[in-house]
């Protein structure tokens with residue numbers, strides 16, 4: 099058998115500036131050791147996020163040119179509506195400008211003060227929109243997710259016993275159940291159909307809605323095909339349809355598996371909820387047939403959804419992420435396994451065991467990767483975990499991770515080789531670094547975006 103490779107070739111390129119270590123040391127100091135403060139031209143390989151950073155296809159660019167900019171009833175909206183119906187089987191569609199906007203609109207209908215929203219680990223903005231309404235996001239992810247070296251094919255799964263216990267004791271307070279697939283917070287880890295069926299069964303028994311945060315639904319479907327015996331001979335399209343068939347509603351950040359630079363949507367089965375959400379959509383996002391997007395954005399998204407649900411694309415995408423993971427492992431770098439769908443996560447506590455958590459070993463690693471190779475990554479650790487809202491003490495989550503998120507169709511495997519070598523070099527020099535960073539300024543919430551640091 100021949101090896102698999104990308105089912106596309108490159109038509110347009112964007113030059114990158116290969117800076118020197120001396121330049122990067124100066125730039126990161128000027129940025130007060132916060133990689134969000136860097137100019138993108140100062141970054142060689144940008145693994146900050148896979149959100150809105152993918153490369154569109156020639157067909158998507160053609161769709162841009164034929165987008166219909168009518169305020170109401172746009173042809174591009176109807177195209178997208180048909181695509182959503184065809185690929186995921188939902189009748190009602192509300193476009194939004196991105197994923198968190200979909201959360202804002204739908205939760206305005208569904209979430210009330212004091213309620214609970216259980217599920218696998220909620221993404222930050224999802225949790226934010228739940229907590230903003232004085233409700234609680236209850237994390238019911240399986241325990242295996244929190245051990246970076248423990249093998250499990252579906253680390254994004256919901257712990258059914260924990261969810262059942264919660265439903266038994268407090269179902270009256272539960273607003274709905276939410277599954278995020280793949281589960282970004284747990285490391286881009288997938289959720290199995292077997293698990294979704296069990297959650298659906300519980301939701302039905304207690305008369306609750308089941309909602310999916312579908313940002314990376316196609317990557318999740320790929321893992322189902324390749325890891326869940328029952329589905330190995332099914333097509334991605336069939337798996338996607340079956341996966342969505344268990345849900346009552348969808349929030350989507352199209353910046354991931356829509357392969358567009360901006361966009362999102364809500365999809366629903368209930369006309370009643372659609373009508374209630376429509377009012378909020380008009381208030382927050384725009385009229386029902388554009389919701390904060392240009393007609394051309396809707397057209398590109400419709401095409402992007404067709405492309406992201408092709409097996410050959412998904413195979414090359416997920417293989418590239420795994421390629422980076424394997425290369426990093428070959429340098430001895432401690433990474434989360436199995437590898438996620440959109441990112442490789444480094445275990446910073448194993449990379450820098452000598453640096454106390456109060457000195458932010460995750461962020462220390464982010465800075466070292468930037469200095470070593472101009473690689474921009476993201477800390478998912480104690481800076482991001484913020485302070486306890488009551489005691490104002492730093493919170494130290496179970497894991498201190500650094501995420502290297504791979505944009506879709508944007509980099510080649512040579513870039514992955516380069517990045518892995520840079521990480522390997524930083525790993526070799528890791529024992530020479532004894533101290534981390536201290537905060538010199540921070541915002542009261544979401545501090546990691548704007549904080550300033552200095553080396554200790």
Ligand code: F0G
Pocket residue numbers: 146147148149196197198199221223224278282311313314351352353361362
């Ligand atoms: N849900 C998940 C699972 C996400 O990963 C994100 C965004 C959102 C919702 C919110 O969508 O950004 O379009 O408003 N994740 C990005 C990331 C930001 O880097 O992981 P959005």
